[in-house]
Amino acid sequence: MDNLKSFLTSWLTGYNMDPVLIGLIVTTAAIIGWVLIGSIFHIAIKIFISRLKAKERHMVRRQRTVTALILALIKYMFWFVMAMMVLKEFGLDLAPILASAGILGFAVGFGAQELIKDMIAGFFIIFEGAMNVGDFVEVGTFSGTVQEVGIRRTKILNWKNELRLVNNGDIKSLTNFSGKDSVGVVEFFVSAQFDLKHFTSDSFNDLLASYTKYEVITELPSFQGVVDSQLHNLKLRVIFKTQNQNHYSIERDLRRDIQIFIQNIREETKVF
Known part of the structure; x- marks a missing residue:
């Protein structure tokens, strides 16, 4: 992106344009460039997920669950980086912003202990393989097929087509009926x-x-x-x-x- 900005600055300077206008054009072009990169990456992720879903019946349940989680984390992290790059193009110093974000995150985390508990429980459920997408499980008095295992909550569909969202932190006992005859x-x-x-x-x-x-x-x-x-x-x-x-x-x-x-x-x- 720096090479693009240098090229545009040199090219526009040759037309004897106002430096302020040049800076505005270069900054706008850089922001558009970052947005295009983010959009292309987002489309690529969607295409990859759609192909992944087309092959779900040939994939192991464990692979499907972990892959969906990793792709979601990558997407959110990438858009966070894109937002930081756009702010940088406006000339903002990222160090104070990141420091403030850390303090804000600590404050929010302290006030959202239930959310953090759900997320921690979600990581343990996923990486310990307690249940995967497609498993038939019983959580409390509700039993059904796991539709989605997320960081915060799990979606379970029973035979009546009733969908229940269960916070991962609320799962105290789990019975998994899948995997064996x-x-x-x-x-x-x-x-x-x-x-x-x-x-x-x-x-x-x-x-x-x-x-x-x-x-x-x-x-x-x-x-x-x-x-x-x-x-x-x-x-x-x-x-x-x-x-x-x-x-x-x-x-x-x-x-x-x-x-x-x-x-x-x-x-x-x-x-x-």
């Missing part, structure tokens, strides 16, 4: 007089084996036996494993099929 559990009741041998029969085993039709299943359903007994009822359990967060619909289907199986046995044996 999900366990599906189907529990059902039969009477104490019901013959449990039906659940080790070939027909029931064929029912469980039929769930190979679901590609997301990683471990076929298996009968676990009696998990609780009451005066007139027995509680039984079947478990299976699926790819992460794909067990809900299969639980519903398996619960329906087991109830149909039990109903058929009841009609045959007349034991309810």
